[in-house]
Amino acid sequence: xxxxxxxxxxxxxxxxxxxxxxxxxxxxxxxxxxxxxxxxxxxxxxxxxxxxxxxxxxxxxxxxxxxxxxxxxxxxxxxxxxxxxxxxxxxxxxxxxxxxxxxxxxxxxxxxxxxxxxxxxxxxxxxxxxxxxxxxxxxxxxxxxxxxxxxxxxxxxxxxxxx
Amino acid sequence: xxxxxxxxxxxxxxxxxxxxxxxxxxxxxxxxxxxxxxxxxxxxxxxxxxxxxxxxxxxxxxxxxxxxxxxxxxxxxxxxxxxxxxxxxxxxxxxxxxxxxxxxxxxxxxxxxxxxxxxxxxxxxxxxxxxxxxxxxxxxxxxxxxxxxxxxxxxxxxxxxxxxxxxxxxxxxxxxxxxxxxxxxxxxxxxxxxxxxxxxxxxxxxxxxxxxxxxxxxxxxxxxxxxxxxxxxxxxxxxxxxxxxxxxxxxxxxxxxxxxxxxxxxxxxxxxxxxxxxxxxxxxxxxxxxxxxxxxxxxxxxxxxxxxxxxxxxxxxxxxxxxxxxxxxxxxxxxxxxxxxxxxxxxxxxxxxxxxxxxxxxxxxxxxxxxxxxxxxxxxxxxxxxxxxxxxxxxxxxxxxxxxxxxxxxxxxxxxxxxxxxxxxxxxxxxxxxxxxxxxxxxxxxxxxxxxxxxxxxxxxxxxxxxxxxxxxxxxxxxxxxxxx
Numbered sequence: 001x002x003x004x005x006x007x008x009x010x011x012x013x014x015x016x017x018x019x020x021x022x023x024x025x026x027x028x029x030x031x032x033x034x035x036x037x038x039x040x041x042x043x044x045x046x047x048x049x050x051x052x053x054x055x056x057x058x059x060x061x062x063x064x065x066x067x068x069x070x071x072x073x074x075x076x077x078x079x080x081x082x083x084x085x086x087x088x089x090x091x092x093x094x095x096x097x098x099x100x101x102x103x104x105x106x107x108x109x110x111x112x113x114x115x116x117x118x119x120x121x122x123x124x125x126x127x128x129x130x131x132x133x134x135x136x137x138x139x140x141x142x143x144x145x146x147x148x149x150x151x152x153x154x155x156x157x158x159x160x161x162x163x
Numbered sequence: 164x165x166x167x168x169x170x171x172x173x174x175x176x177x178x179x180x181x182x183x184x185x186x187x188x189x190x191x192x193x194x195x196x197x198x199x200x201x202x203x204x205x206x207x208x209x210x211x212x213x214x215x216x217x218x219x220x221x222x223x224x225x226x227x228x229x230x231x232x233x234x235x236x237x238x239x240x241x242x243x244x245x246x247x248x249x250x251x252x253x254x255x256x257x258x259x260x261x262x263x264x265x266x267x268x269x270x271x272x273x274x275x276x277x278x279x280x281x282x283x284x285x286x287x288x289x290x291x292x293x294x295x296x297x298x299x300x301x302x303x304x305x306x307x308x309x310x311x312x313x314x315x316x317x318x319x320x321x322x323x324x325x326x327x328x329x330x331x332x333x334x335x336x337x338x339x340x341x342x343x344x345x346x347x348x349x350x351x352x353x354x355x356x357x358x359x360x361x362x363x364x365x366x367x368x369x370x371x372x373x374x375x376x377x378x379x380x381x382x383x384x385x386x387x388x389x390x391x392x393x394x395x396x397x398x399x400x401x402x403x404x405x406x407x408x409x410x411x412x413x414x415x416x417x418x419x420x421x422x423x424x425x426x427x428x429x430x431x432x433x434x435x436x437x438x439x440x441x442x443x444x445x446x447x448x449x450x451x452x453x454x455x456x457x458x459x460x461x462x463x464x465x466x467x468x469x470x471x472x473x474x475x476x477x478x479x480x481x482x483x484x485x486x487x488x489x490x491x492x493x494x495x496x497x498x499x500x501x502x503x504x505x506x507x508x509x510x511x512x513x514x515x516x517x518x519x520x521x522x523x524x525x526x527x528x529x530x531x532x533x534x535x536x537x538x539x540x541x542x543x544x545x546x547x548x549x550x551x552x553x554x555x556x557x558x559x560x561x562x563x564x565x566x567x568x569x570x571x572x573x574x575x576x577x578x579x580x581x582x583x584x585x586x587x588x589x590x591x592x593x594x595x596x597x598x599x600x601x602x603x604x605x606x607x608x609x610x611x612x613x614x615x616x617x618x619x620x621x622x623x624x625x626x627x628x629x630x631x632x633x634x635x636x637x638x639x640x641x642x643x644x645x646x647x648x
């Protein structure tokens with residue numbers, strides 16, 4: 001029993017110690033992505049304060065193509081925002097974090113992948129759309145011509161008996 | 164972001180509100196019958212006709228979503244959005260045909276009911292009301308959100324004010340007021356958009372814009388951008404479906420003086436074509452100006468406000484207020500016509516007098532305004548997505564309406580199936596692939612169903628039923644097969 005009690009107390013102590021140390025090292029903001037896989041090259045990033053009051057008026061979002069942020073793709077200075085919409089990104093893995101005015105990281109690192117849809121499938125749908133649109137144009141023109149020829153309407157718009 | 168002081172925003176709202184409501188009241192003094200109220204006496208001239216068609220098509224979507232799609236899909240997004248002008252251009256010959264076939268017509272619902280019979284009419288009403296309510300609510304919400312973003316005005320106050328102003332002048336003046344205010348709103352929108360684009364070119368410059376975009380948003384300049392390639396024709400069919408099926412455009416075809424509908428829609432389409440290019444273009448200046456929007460649909464106003472400072476925010480405020488109002492009033496008027504004519508007169512009280520119909524029409528505008536206001540109150544973001552959803556619905560009507568207007572052999576069963584199955588396939592594509600293919604799949608399915616229906620059908624429709632505004636709802640509108648064609 002004493003052994004079990006000691007084990008239980010140790011576990012509880014370790015749990016609270018871990019929680020406390022997490023609280024000390026946790027970032028002021030939690031950064032999230034709207035999706036982990038962006039198939040259209042656009043996505044949203046949002047952040048919320050984790051605890052306590054944080055100065056969120058002037059922060060910047062740093063986006064890199066490597067997790068160590070040695071290859072920074074872009075930095076966005078943001079004022080009084082809690083979300084941002086990114087677009088026009090090429091295929092690849094991206095990593096994002098928030099920095100304060102002293103360029104100190106103030107958020108976790110959020111990652112996402114951009115993988116555009118298959119170009120062949122896109123062209124297939126494009127061709128389908130083009131064919132359907134050409135059909136619509138052709139049919140509209142021919143139906144209009146035929147309606148005029150069949151004499152349902154004369155030039156003044158009056159109905160005329162085809163018989 | 165530059166903001167307008169709340170008192171200034173309220174002042175602008177009050178000024179334009181009083182101006183438009185007074186104008187509506189002044190124009191509506193001579194309204195005596197439902198024809199006057201709903202169809203402006205069926206005597207609208209070319210200038211007003213072109214302006215109202217163009218202004219109505221310049222919605223909050225043109226001022227907010229065109230920049231958004233450019234921000235998301237780049238060059239293709241800008242071009243694809245401007246291709247929605249094809250809806251107006253292709254509707255031009257149809258407007259002439261509509262006026263010729265149905266000189267006494269009131270709504271597109273009249274046409275569907277007489278041409279295809281009740282089953283197709285029910286399907287069409289579902290499509291039409293779903294679209295109209297979705298668009299109305301998204302406009303009301305967009306108004307509230309935009310006023311809040313630019314001026315700090317409370318969402319409910321902004322949304323309520325815009326709705327109240329539009330309901331008031333539509334109520335007093337009917338379609339005559341809607342068309343006349345559209346004319347003024349067109350001028351305001353055009354001047355505002357051109358000023359913003361000019362300042363963007365002068366202050367930022369094409370070189371800087373190109374450099375910034377190619378570094379930070381390289382895909383936007385890539386013509387081999389897969390999702391954007393898929394989007395192009397989808398948006399064309401969405402635009403065509405919106406116009407072909409909606410009573411907003413049919414009511415104008417009935418209201419325009421005989422012989423001018425075709426020219427009016429053609430002019431409106433050609434004039435509208437460059438507007439999304441201009442509004443979309445300014446979105447490309449966002450990275451050069453250091454503008455990174457919280458949500459993509461805010462990029463247009465944010466860039467404009469950044470470019471012009473305090474004055475820019477006021478210009479954007481007035482332009483978007485005008486764009487919202489010009490669409491809201493048209494939708495209110497057209498949806499009210501559809502409810503009054505198709506539901507009240509068609510189902511509840513077929514023998515109603517024209518004077519009584521006028522009263523019902525006004526009450527319907529008020530009721531629609533209240534219903535829209537109630538649906539806007541919770542500020543459900545999903546309702547914004549609802550608009551994209553409607554692409555699957557409206558594109559299914561393109562072929563039934565095209566064949567219905569010009570071909571005698573398309574029967575009601577085929578039309579109903581084409582709309583129902585087209586919508587279902589469009590929704591399936593929406594969920595399986597993305598919003599940028601829903602209209603394309605819907606239109607394709609509808610075409611296949613119509614093709615099979617035409618191939619198998621021996622029916623012959625008698626056009627005279629439309630001219631006489633046949634009211635016998637027990638008749639599906641089709642005669643026995645004959646050799647007449």
